[in-house]
Amino acid sequence: xxxxxxxxxxxxxxxxxxxxxxxxxxxxxxxxxxxxxxxxxxxxxxxxxxxxxxxxxxxxxxxxxxxxxxxxxxxxxxxxxxxxxxxxxxxxxxxxxxxxxxxxxxxxxxxxxxxxxxxxxxxxxxxxxxxxxxxxxxxxxxxxxxxxxxxxxxxxxxxxxxxxxxxxxxxxxxxxxxxxxxxxxxxxxxxxxxxxxxxxxxxxxxxxxxxxxxxxxxxxxxxxxxxxxxxxxxxxxxxxxxxxxxxxxxxxxxxxxxxxxxxxxxxxxxxxxxxxxxxxxxxxxxxxxxxxxxxxxxxxxxxxxxxxxxxxxxxxxxxxxxxxxxxxxxxxxxxxxxxxxxxxxxxxxxxxxxxxxxxxxxxxxxxxxxxxxxxxxxxxxxxxxxxxxxxxxxxxxxxxxxxxxxxxxxxxxxxxxxxxxxxxxxxxxxxxxxxxxxxxxxxxxxxxxxxxxxxxxxxxxxxxxxxxxxxxxxxxxxxxxxxxxxxxxxxxxxxxxxxxxxxxxxxxxxxxxxxxxxxxxxxxxxxxxxxxxxxxxxxxxxxxxxxxxxxxxxxxxxxxxxxxxxxxxxxxxxxxxxxxxxxxxxxxxxxxxxxxxxxxxxxxxxxxxxxxxxxxxxxxxxxxxxxxxxxxxxxxxxxxxxxxxxxxxxxxxxxxxxxxxxxxxxxxxxxxxxxxxxxxxxxxxxxxxxxxxxxxxxxxxxxxxxxxxxxxxxxxxxxxxxxxxxxxxxxxxxxxxxxxxxxxxxxxxxxxxxxxxxxxxxxxxxxxxxxxxxxxxxxxxxxxxxxxxxxxxxxxxxxxxxxxxxxxxxxxxxxxxxxxxxxxxxxxxxxxxxxxxxxxxxxxxxxxxxxxxxxxxxxxxxxxxxxxxxxxxxxxxxxxxxxxxxxxxxxxxxxxxxxx
Numbered sequence: 087x088x089x090x091x092x093x094x095x096x097x098x099x100x101x102x103x104x105x106x107x108x109x110x111x112x113x114x115x116x117x118x119x120x121x122x123x124x125x126x127x128x129x130x131x132x133x134x135x136x137x138x139x140x141x142x143x144x145x146x147x148x149x150x151x152x153x154x155x156x157x158x159x160x161x162x163x164x165x166x167x168x169x170x171x172x173x174x175x176x177x178x179x180x181x182x183x184x185x186x187x188x189x190x191x192x193x194x195x196x197x198x199x200x201x202x203x204x205x206x207x208x209x210x211x212x213x214x215x216x217x218x219x220x221x222x223x224x225x226x227x228x229x230x231x232x233x234x235x236x237x238x239x240x241x242x243x244x245x246x247x248x249x250x251x252x253x254x255x256x257x258x259x260x261x262x263x264x265x266x267x268x269x270x271x272x273x274x275x276x277x278x279x280x281x282x283x284x285x286x287x288x289x290x291x292x293x294x295x296x297x298x299x300x301x302x303x304x305x306x307x308x309x310x311x312x313x314x315x316x317x318x319x320x321x322x323x324x325x326x327x328x329x330x331x332x333x334x335x336x337x338x339x340x341x342x343x344x345x346x347x348x349x350x351x352x353x354x355x356x357x358x359x360x361x362x363x364x365x366x367x368x369x370x371x372x373x374x375x376x377x378x379x380x381x382x383x384x385x386x387x388x389x390x391x392x393x394x395x396x397x398x399x400x401x402x403x404x405x406x407x408x409x410x411x412x413x414x415x416x417x418x419x420x421x422x423x424x425x426x427x428x429x430x431x432x433x434x435x436x437x438x439x440x441x442x443x444x445x446x447x448x449x450x451x452x453x454x455x456x457x458x459x460x461x462x463x464x465x466x467x468x469x470x471x472x473x474x475x476x477x478x479x480x481x482x483x484x485x486x487x488x489x490x491x492x493x494x495x496x497x498x499x500x501x502x503x504x505x506x507x508x509x510x511x512x513x514x515x516x517x518x519x520x521x522x523x524x525x526x527x528x529x530x531x532x533x534x535x536x537x538x539x540x541x542x543x544x545x546x547x548x549x550x551x552x553x554x555x556x557x558x559x560x561x562x563x564x565x566x567x568x569x570x571x572x573x574x575x576x577x578x579x580x581x582x583x584x585x586x587x588x589x590x591x592x593x594x595x596x597x598x599x600x601x602x603x604x605x606x607x608x609x610x611x612x613x614x615x616x617x618x619x620x621x622x623x624x625x626x627x628x629x630x631x632x633x634x635x636x637x638x639x640x641x642x643x644x645x646x647x648x649x650x651x652x653x654x655x656x657x658x659x660x661x662x663x664x665x666x667x668x669x670x671x672x673x674x675x676x677x678x679x680x681x682x683x684x685x686x687x688x689x690x691x692x693x694x695x696x697x698x699x700x701x702x703x704x705x706x707x708x709x710x711x712x713x714x715x716x717x718x719x720x721x722x723x724x725x726x727x728x729x730x731x732x733x734x735x736x737x738x739x740x741x742x743x744x745x746x747x748x749x750x751x752x753x754x755x756x757x758x759x760x761x762x763x764x765x766x767x768x769x770x771x772x773x774x775x776x777x778x779x780x781x782x783x784x785x786x787x788x789x790x791x792x793x794x795x796x797x798x799x800x801x802x803x804x805x806x807x808x809x810x811x812x813x814x815x816x817x818x819x820x821x822x823x824x825x826x827x828x829x830x831x832x833x834x835x836x837x838x839x840x841x842x843x844x845x846x847x848x849x850x851x852x853x854x855x856x857x858x859x860x861x862x863x864x865x866x867x868x869x870x871x872x873x874x875x876x877x878x879x880x881x882x883x884x885x886x887x888x889x890x891x892x893x894x895x896x897x898x899x900x901x902x903x904x905x906x907x908x909x910x911x912x913x914x915x916x917x918x919x920x921x922x923x924x925x926x927x928x929x930x931x932x933x934x935x936x937x938x939x940x941x942x943x944x945x946x947x948x949x950x951x952x953x954x955x956x957x958x959x960x961x962x963x964x965x966x967x968x969x970x971x972x973x974x975x976x977x978x979x980x981x982x983x984x985x986x
Contacts, residue, residue, distance in 0.1 A: 089152050092290050095671055096147040102662040104129040106146035108300050112293050113151040114258070116217040118300050127304055134659040136652065150261060161755045162262045163187050163788060165238035165248075165986030167207055168829070172222045173233045174203035176827035182236060183829055186983035189783050189812030191790045194799050199818045200827030201792045205270060205761040207235055208790075211259050212266040212759060213289070220255050232256055239263060240986050248986060266788070269745045270761035291676060298668040305663035308656050315653045316342075323646055324639045333358050333632040340646050346654040352644055361637035369630040376623050384610040390542035390549070391603045397539065397556055398596045400530070401563075407524050408566045409588060416524065416570070417579040419517040423510075430510035452507065455498055458482055472499040521574050529564050532557050552599055555592060562586050684747060691743035695774050697736060734766040742775065749782070757788030764798045776801040780809050796838070804901060812983035841888050841961055844881040848874065852954055862944040871944055872932060878957055879928035882921060889964045890917060911967045920960050927953050 095101070096109050104126045111122050118126070129144060131137045168182030183204065185191045195201045206218050220233040232255035241247040241262055253259070319342065327334040336350050336358060376382060406412050430452065458481050459474050466477040475496045480487050487495065530538070535557045543553035566585050573579050636643065692698060701720035719731060732740065742763055749758070760779070764772045776798065783789040783806070793799055799815075806813035820826040839847075851874050860867055887893060890912040895902050931945060945953070 089149070089290055091675065092152070092293065093147060093149050102130070103133060103144045103146075104304075104662065105297060105301075105668075107144045108297055109147040109293060110145050110151050112296050113147060116214055118296065119219075123300065123303060126300065127307065130304060130308075130659045130662050133662060134655045136655045136659060152264075160262075161242040161786075161788075162265045162757065163240040163242055163986060164212075164263070164266055164757060164759075164790070165240055167204060167235060167237060169236050170203075170207065170827070171234040172229050172231060173207065173220050173235065174200070174826070175223045175225070175824075176200050176203045177821075177825045180827060180829045182238065183816050183818075184814065184985055185788065185790055186812050186814040187240075187985060188786060188788060189814070189981075189983055190780065190802060190806045191788075191814045191816065191983075192799055192802055193790070193792045193816045193818055194794070194796065195792070195818030196794055198826070199794070199820050201761070201794065201818060203827055204818075205268070205759075205792055208266075208759045209268050209270070211235070211237070211253065211263050212268050213264045214268040237263075238986055266757040266759060267749075268759045268761070269742070269763060271741075271765070291672065294668060294672045294675065298665045298672065301663045301665040301668060305660050305665070308660045308663060312653060312656045312660070315649050315656070319646065319649055319653075323643060324635075326635065327632045328628040331629050331632045333629070333636050337643065340643065340650060342650065342653065344650070346651065349647065349650060349654075352647060355644055355647060356640060358633060359636040359640040359643075361634055365630060365633065369627065369634065372623055372627045372630065376620065376627055381620060384607060386541060386545065387603050387607050387610065390545055391600060391607065393539050393542045394596060394600055394603070397535075398593065398600070401556070401559065401596070402593065404527070404529065404563050405588065405593075407520075407527060408563060408570050412524075413566075413570060413579075413582050413585070416517075416520050416574070417582050419513070419520050420577065420579060423513040423517040426510040426513040430507045452510075456511075459499065472496065474499045524567075524570055524574065527567055529560055529567060532561065535560055549599065552595060555589065555595070559588060559592055562588055688743060688747040691746045691778075692740070694778050695739045695743050696771055697739055697743065700732070700736065700740075702740070735768055735771060738764070738766045739771050739775075746778065746782075755786045757790065758782070759790040759792075761792045762794065763791065764793070764795055769797070772798050773801055776805045780805040780811055783811050784809050800896070807980040810981055812981050814983040814985075839884075841881055841884045842965075844877060844884060845958060845961060848877055848881065848954060848957070851877070852950060856947055856950070860947060862946050864944075867944060871950075874950070875928045875931040875953075878953065879925060879932045881957060881961075882924050882928065885961055885964060886912075886921065889961070889968050892968065909968055909971045911964060911971060913967075917960075917964065920956070924953070924956055924960065927956075 092109075096106050107129060108118065108122075108126055111118060111126075125142065128137065128139070128141050132139070132141050164185050165187075166182035166184045169178055169180055170176050171178045177200075183193060193201065193204070206220060208214075209217050210220055220235075222229050222233060234255075235253045236251075237253055237260070238248070238250050239260065239262065240249065249260070249262075251260070323337060323340060327337060336355070339349060459472070462473040462477055462481045465481055466473045469476040472495075474481065475487070475492050478487055478492075479485070480491065480495070535553070536543070539553045539556065543550045566588075569581060569585055573581060688702075692700075692702060703720050763779070764775050767775065772795070779789055779791065780802065791802060793802075803813055803815075816829060819828045819830070821828055851870070855867065855870050855874065858867075887896065890910065892906040892909040892911070894904065894906040894910060
């Protein structure tokens with residue numbers, strides 16, 4: 087049995103169920119639809135516990151699902167397709183298309199004749215790596231019933247088994263038809279890809295490749311879900327839980343690194359978060375009991391005392407600066423500075439009488455002289471005081487001191503060192519120190535006061551009242567500080583007596599509270615603390631507090647738990663979608679399938695189709711889950727795309743070469759169907775393809791060719807005749823743009839019709855013309871008459887080709903069949919005059935431009951009858967003459983085809 091290896095691999099216990107089902111779907115339809123991927127995703131989700139819904143039973147791959155094109159399988163013969171119903175716009179009242187059992191079947195049809203519709207039927211029913219779901223007429227409302235196709239096929243054997251069925255879209259395709267392979271642009275398994283590779287895949291590898299692509303698609307979906315969860319869980323859970331509590335320990339597990347088995351379940355979380363009146367009462371009772379713990383109370387009071395002492399120290403410092411006494415000191419210091427500065431200035435002004443510059447005694451002058459005295463001490467350390475005078479050199483102008491200058495400097499020094507100046511300086515320094523301290527003062531805000539006195543204020547209502555008073559005092563101090571700074575800046579202290587008063591007994595009340603707390607501390611310090619019991623109470627309290635907090639945040643925590651659980655299940659799903667095992671199987675089978683025989687076969691096909699000039703090599707490669715057999719150009723320069731180098735015709739020929747090379751995998755006698763295999767090929771390669779396909783037919787293979795190329799059609803006929811291979815033809819056309827797929831020999835192109843057929847059509851056209859009250863003087867009959875005479879002229883020409891020269895030379899055929907001259911029956915004496923006169927009459931009315939002075943009348947009825955009768959008589963005479971020469975069936979005509 088073919089593909090035993092694939093079936094065995096798919097049946098392994100470790101193979102995920104979705105892969106078994108996917109392989110079965112791929113083997114059955116060739117592609118996975120969006121619905122298939124959706125259903126397979128549900129299989130993965132079920133297996134990884136992402137969903138608990140009921141899903142359709144998985145149907146694993148078995149041998150019967152696989153196309154079996156091996157050489158030892160019985161040959162399937164396609165007998166006929168049709169009638170068809172509700173397929174594209176194909177006419178439903180047509181006879182079936184018949185196919186020869188062996189040899190060639192040619193179906194000719196022009197573009198838009200309906201060939202593609204029949205090709206889609208074969209791609210759906212036969213072996214195709216890109217089958218297409220059949221549709222009805224998309225230009226009309228969708229029919230209630232599915233597309234329907236009549237089929238006739240047989241299984242070759244000692245007693246051929248004939249099967250005649252009606253297949254409907256959605257029914258299983260007959261497995262026997264999978265032995266027939268379809269080639270067209272989409273299904274040849276040859277592509278010019280964006281990475282410059284031309285690729286094709288044998289059947290088994292294609293199934294595995296598509297399975298790997300499906301794995302990647304599924305994994306991509308799960309990866310997107312995982313990424314979304316990862317983004318969500320980056321937001322931390324609410325904090326504030328006490329280390330070591332049961333809840334805290336549980337919440338620490340809610341991280342991505344925790345295994346699924348170690349995560350808490352939702353019920354357990356919600357149990358931890360349960361909160362009710364009873365637990366609220368328990369928490370209050372435990373809190374009250376802990377509050378009575380001597381050890382706790384001792385620590386509380388020590389903390390409260392420290393808080394209050396810190397505040398007292400601050401308040402005392404603030405009062406010293408901006409309390410009533412502090413402000414009085416600043417005001418008095420400013421007054422003293424002003425008074426003493428005036429006295430010093432008056433003394434200096436008296437000193438300046440008789441001096442060259444009399445306006446002395448200012449503060450700047452005094453400062454200058456002080457700096458000069460200091461500099462003189464540094465410059466003349468060895469001199470006696472006053473050094474400003476005894477130095478003999480002026481420290482200001484650097485000139486020798488004259489007697490009168492020395493006398494002035496001595497008087498100045500006496501002034502500076504005198505009591506008046508010294509008192510003024512000391513008064514100024516005292517005021518500036520008080521002013522700097524006040525301006526630099528920064529007070530705490532009300533929120534800072536509350537935070538600093540938190541433990542103290544919480545001890546009792548009395549303490550809270552004192553804390554409130556302290557906070558209010560700070561507000562008063564802040565207001566006073568602003569006023570004092572304004573007075574200092576203005577050097578006006580008239581508003582000092584109008585500022586908000588500060589409670590006078592605050593410090594006394596603080597001292598009393600501190601004494602009270604100290605007494606409590608001394609009492610509690612000697613108490614016997616039941617350490618173990620209160621430790622248990624503290625632990626119980628934190629557990630209850632965490633439970634209460636969790637009860638308020640449980641939905642956030644449960645949502646995180648669900649995200650983590652889903653994330654772990656998605657990771658399990660992604661393991662099932664891993665493409666690694668598929669890629670390894672692909673690699674192993676690729677090595678087995680890519681044999682030297684296949685390489686040699688491809689090279690032979692390239693030579694036959696005249697591509698030997700292109701350096702091409704067959705190799706295999708992997709790209710992620712993809713695994714392909716690659717046909718690449720061996721080029722020294724980098725080629726971005728093969729299509730940049732190969733012509734359209736070369737690409738098509740290369741595709742067909744790959745397809746024909748693959749036939750060694752299909753088997754030597756199984757049929758093939760080709761749709762326009764010579765698209766874009768030149769005359770030479772068309773002829774090569776015709777010879778190659780006839781050679782395949784000669785081996786016994788059933789060959790079906792759909793084409794719209796009349797030259798290729800005749801090439802196939804000629805090659806089949808030469809090879810003595812049966813060749814059956816069918817003709818397809820459309821009518822009025824509404825009916826397609828008309829199966830009728832009469833629909834064949836006019837230039838392919840025999841003379842007798844044309845004469846019959848001429849009679850029909852003539853009878854219709856005369857029946858329509860033909861009038862030679864009426865110009866509306868000119869067009870139909872011209873058509874009749876044009877066909878009549880072509881028929882004279884056809885008689886010459888077909889009968890007189892026995893098709894020795896034919897249009898659309900490259901060869902001259904010289905053996906046919908044996909039955910050529912041309913007689914120049916009798917035939918030439920008849921042909922000359924007949925052609926002359928036809929040319930007169932068959933569309934030639936007439937001279938202006940010629941009459942416009944059309945031929946009379948009797949003239950038409952006579953012209954047509956002359957043609958008929960001549961055809962009868964020369965046909966009889968040819969029959970007399972015939973000696974039996976000729977080699978050139980080939981054997982008759984056989985049908986089911």
